[in-house]
Amino acid sequence: MAENDVDISWDEAREANLKNWNDRVDIHVSGYGLAAYDDPEYISDVVRDDLESLSIVRDGVHGLDVCHLQCHIGTDTLSLARAGARVTGLDFSPAALEAAERLATEHGERIRWVQSDVMDAAAAIGDDFDLVYTSIGAICWLQDLDAWAAQVEQLLRPGGTFFIRDGHPALYSLDETASDLRIRYRYFPNGDAQTWNDSGTYSGDGVVAHPRTYEWPHSISEIVNALIGAGLTLQLLDEGKTLPWQFSPRMEPTEGGWAWPESERDNVPCTFTIIARKNDRLSSGEWIAFEQEDETPLYDEALHAEEPTMSEQADLYPAIRSLDASGSCAIEMGVSYHFACFGVTDDEYMSADEDAVRHRVGSLFEAYLDKPGGFMLLTAVHTGRVRVTIHSTTEPAPGEINLDDWQDMVITTIDVPSGELVAQPCFGDGETTTNLVGAVGRYRIRILGRDRDVPGDDLEIVAPESYRIDIWPAPEGVGADSVRTTSVVGREIEAS
Incomplete structure (x- = not known):
């Protein structure tokens, strides 16, 4: 049973909850049935159901960068990795993350683990993602959903x-010990917490040393409006009749979890599902993303015998797929002859003479010495599209990220005499991104690449490799170039 309307600060409640969740780890390691993961094809029921939604x-x-918030001991995080994602798991419990890392290591999955509150995620x-994922039983532990949604948007x-x-929330308002469906707890939020004093947990045998916990009820409208307020667009709101744990002793086992008795299942929802999307268009309307009708598999010299002609490359692999309104882009860029291009908007950068002198830095950057204002990203795939995220800032340094997540890196300097730098098509006409720099000047460029050694697939449209580019104003007395190359492809490019 819970006590309603407890006046407690977030810091005090968090500290109590952290002690409780640290205590739960060993119990859950024993109670979660981790032996099932010895089957390399096994994926948790939670993730299997969520992937269907x-x-x-x-x-x-597959191939997405995924952030799993409040990941606990990592069973669902591991399952996402087994589904083909590159996953980062975040949790506030160091004991839970130790167990999660052991689980992933035992089963050969490379997952990044980050200890932090969600509110500082x-x-x-220090990175961004194609998908931010939250498993079941998470947001009741958070007081401020507006701050939570803002973190989701930033990620x-x-x-x-x-x-x-x-x-x-309707489920959480019910008396879990009653002999019928009876409301006991507050549905709507009022800023106060509810508190429990329970020595057991929802899975496994054993008792915790710190039984006192604090939770906050959140209505559906509060959850939805927090996400809308953060700038996300709702794509789905659904309600379900089953749970992956037994909320009440009266619940019955069913396929995929637990449910109320058959006669009551249509009376109250057990779960909600929300899918929301971050906008990828310029709010000013300057940019309309290009949509290609015919999706053509990429060309890779190691997989295909017939190389596309130059005109075929222009037609089949256009440059830009999506764009942000600020200084960031998440795009799919057309690649030809291992080049993706950044330069001025009139497309002259690729019109250089064949004997033009090129300047290469590491395995990722190449530029024409006689044509300042642009550069080319060197890719592993010969012709097709690659995913590139671009972060441009007027700050004196780029945002902090985990460089260990990337195989190859180049940091160098370029001059932008026109004051314009865009991502653009390699050949022919096509859309470009908005200007990535704010003025004429010198800029530092950091290019990061990963999965360059992963072979392409005949059925894929976008190469498995991915890149990140950071752009910021070059300081006075800018330093020398910096290069790190660990991929096989990168070393081959440097040697060529």
Whole structure:
């Protein structure tokens, strides 16, 4: 049983909840049935169900960068990685993350783990994602949903997706010990917490040393409006009749979890699911994303015998797919002869003479010495499209990110005499991004690449490799170039 309307600060409540969740770890390691993960094909029921819901807006998570918030001991995080995602898991419990890392390591999955409160997630992680995912039983532990939604928005790339399935607020208002469906607890938020004093947990045998916990009820309208207020667009709101844990002793086991007795299942929802999207268009309307009708598989020299002609490359692999309104882009860029191009808007950068002198830095950057104002990103795939995220800032340094997540890196300097730098098509006409710099001047460029050694697939439209580019004003007395190359492809490019 809970006590309603407890006046407690967020810091005090968080400290009590952290002690409780640290205590739960060993119990859950024993009670979660981790032996099931010895089967390399096994994916948790939670993630399996969520991927089915997510399929309405995304065709799986393979190749996506995914952030799992409040990941606990990592079973769902591991399942997302097994579904083909590159996953970062975040939780506030160091004990939970230790167990999660052991689980992933035992099963050969490379997952990044970050210890932080959700309210500080964006700064702690320092990266952005195609998908931000929240498993069930999460947001009742958070007091301020506006701050939570703001963190979700910051973690998403332009065009990225947020997914949450959680216990329904109507369910949480019920008396879990009653002999019928009876309301006991407050449905609507008022800023105060509810408190429990329970020595057991929802899974596993054993008792916790710190039984006191604090939670906050959140209505559906509060949850939805927090996401809308953060600038996200809702794509789906759904309600479900089953739970992955037994909320009440009266609940009965059913396929995929637990449910009320058959006669009561239509009376109250057990879960809600929300899918929301971060906008990828310029609010001013300057940009309309290009949509290609015919999706043509990429060309890779290692996989295909017939190389596309130059005109075919221009037709089949246009440059830009999506764009943000600020200084960030999440795009798919056309690649030809291993080049994706950045330069001035009149497309002259690719019209240089064949004997023009090129300047290469590491395995990622090449520029024409006689044509300042542009550069080319060197890719592993010969012809097709690659995913590139671009972050441009007027600050004196780029945002902090985990460089260990990237195989290859180049930091160099370019001059932009026109004051314009855009991502553009390699050949022919086509849309460009908005200007990535604010003025004439010198700029530092940091290019990061990963998965360049992963072979392409005949059925894929976009190469498995991905890139990040950071652009910021070059300081006075700018330093020398910096290069790190660990991929096989990168070393081959440097040697060529």
